[in-house]
Amino acid sequence: MSIQLNDINWPFLAPAIALGLFLAWHLLSRWSNLSTSRTNASTNDPYQDIEPLDFQDWTAIEPMKIRPFRPKFYLTMGLENCPLSEYLAFDNTYLERTKIRTAVLNDHPKETHDCNPKVEAAVLEMYEWMFGTYLPKRLPTLFKFVPRDALPSEPKGAATNSERYLHNTITGEYIPLQPPSAKEALRTLGRNVDDDILILLPGSEAEDGSPIYHLEAYVCCFPSGFSLPEKFGLPLAAIHAPVPNYAPKLAKSMDRFFAKLETGRAVRRANWSITTDDKLYTQAGNHLYANGETAENTAIDKNEKTLDVHAPDLDATIAEQKKEVEIEKCRLRCERQTLHRLPRSRALVFAFKTFQYLLKDVKGEEGGEVGEALALAIEGLDRGNSPEMKFYKRGVVWGEKVVEFLRG
Numbered sequence: 001m002s003i004q005l006n007d008i009n010w011p012f013l014a015p016a017i018a019l020g021l022f023l024a025w026h027l028l029s030r031w032s033n034l035s036t037s038r039t040n041a042s043t044n045d046p047y048q049d050i051e052p053l054d055f056q057d058w059t060a061i062e063p064m065k066i067r068p069f070r071p072k073f074y075l076t077m078g079l080e081n082c083p084l085s086e087y088l089a090f091d092n093t094y095l096e097r098t099k100i101r102t103a104v105l106n107d108h109p110k111e112t113h114d115c116n117p118k119v120e121a122a123v124l125e126m127y128e129w130m131f132g133t134y135l136p137k138r139l140p141t142l143f144k145f146v147p148r149d150a151l152p153s154e155p156k157g158a159a160t161n162s163e164r165y166l167h168n169t170i171t172g173e174y175i176p177l178q179p180p181s182a183k184e185a186l187r188t189l190g191r192n193v194d195d196d197i198l199i200l201l202p203g204s205e206a207e208d209g210s211p212i213y214h215l216e217a218y219v220c221c222f223p224s225g226f227s228l229p230e231k232f233g234l235p236l237a238a239i240h241a242p243v244p245n246y247a248p249k250l251a252k253s254m255d256r257f258f259a260k261l262e263t264g265r266a267v268r269r270a271n272w273s274i275t276t277d278d279k280l281y282t283q284a285g286n287h288l289y290a291n292g293e294t295a296e297n298t299a300i301d302k303n304e305k306t307l308d309v310h311a312p313d314l315d316a317t318i319a320e321q322k323k324e325v326e327i328e329k330c331r332l333r334c335e336r337q338t339l340h341r342l343p344r345s346r347a348l349v350f351a352f353k354t355f356q357y358l359l360k361d362v363k364g365e366e367g368g369e370v371g372e373a374l375a376l377a378i379e380g381l382d383r384g385n386s387p388e389m390k391f392y393k394r395g396v397v398w399g400e401k402v403v404e405f406l407r408g
């Protein structure tokens with residue numbers, strides 16, 4: 001018996017064929033997922049379940065465009081959840097950045113890293129997670145484990161008992177999985193991770209007995225106009241003393257948030273400012289404090305200055321600095337900041353990656369819309385809940401020229 005195409009009941013058969021094809025596709029994709037997860041098995045531990053970043057060629061990964069500006073500046077925590085897989089933002093600036101970081105660490109050892117003994121275990125825990133788990137899982141083609149006896153030469157630097165190393169195939173460094181000391185661990189993190197890392201532990205108590213977090217360790221190559229040796233050991237409120245309205249508007253909610261942040265959850269936020277040069281490492285000069293002095297002239301013990309816009313020489317200082325602003329040298333500078341708690345030590349890790357953008361690029365983005373949004377945000381720095389922010393960010397110096405350029 002032969003079946004003619006005309007004999008087939010198509011209205012009935014077509015959905016059945018579609019269903020069959022769907023089931024076959026579903027089974028195949030399940031099988032392929034299962035075989036992938038055999039190599040990247042889920043452990044239900046968010047610190048271990050790091051998804052690999054999907055890319056062909058790391059040199060083609062463009063840096064993120066962080067655009068956190070709003071028409072009015074509101075001083076808020078502005079946090080959102082961050083999957084731990086996305087903890088670091090990796091891109092094609094990595095090699096050039098790590099070279100700068102290494103140079104800054106060598107040239108400014110005292111300014112860039114320090115560690116109190118009470119936080120050493122937390123530093124080692126962060127190191128172990130970063131090099132033993134995060135990087136090899138997130139960027140498995142770029143960071144690879146190597147046993148000690150397969151190293152191309154005897155490891156350089158301080159002696160370690162490490163039997164395994166992580167090969168950073170971009171820089172060529174072999175990173176011991178057991179660092180010789182907490183300070184060395186900070187230096188290695190500083191060289192290999194393009195995030196500045198600050199570690200906090202409870203150091204005092206609020207009136208209600210809840211813990212207040214203090215800065216106990218840091219490796220910071222790209223401070224935007226502040227000095228971490230001056231902040232070392234201090235609680236969050238004292239660290240933020242120069243930030244206008246931090247005490248009335250943010251301090252309590254920050255302390256509460258830091259005390260309660262649970263393990264396994266990471267959060268992120270972003271900030272922005274304009275700098276009048278392209279230096280990544282700036283211990284001073286990006287902010288105006290109290291009497292119009294830049295932090296360069298600020299003695300360590302005067303760090304808690306409050307803003308005094310009525311200082312006698314203020315207008316003259318601003319006028320002098322305004323003349324020096326050159327648009328080609330200015331940058332939009334943004335930090336992508338994260339916060340999470342280490343599960344063993346329960347220390348908090350605050351980290352940030354610094355992005356710099358040319359004003360001409362921002363101006364033209366999305367047909368000029370982003371340039372206009374930045375111009376509005378600059379005008380709105382003193383129109384939100386902390387108007388002194390314009391002064392603090394030196395907007396009174398660069399604001400007019402930058403807005404004029406963005407709208408020109």
Ligand code: HEM
Pocket residue numbers: 075076077078198200215225226227231239240242243254269271272287339350
């Ligand atoms: C997620 C919580 C945090 C929030 C919401 C926050 C908020 C801020 C804000 C609004 C500023 C002013 C500049 C700007 O970003 O626009 C600032 C500056 C600063 N923050 Fe934070 N911050 C946080 C965590 C931390 C931590 C944990 C540290 C250090 C342990 C820190 C260190 C600093 C420093 C050093 C400055 C510059 C202060 C100066 O000019 O001397 N921040 N922060």
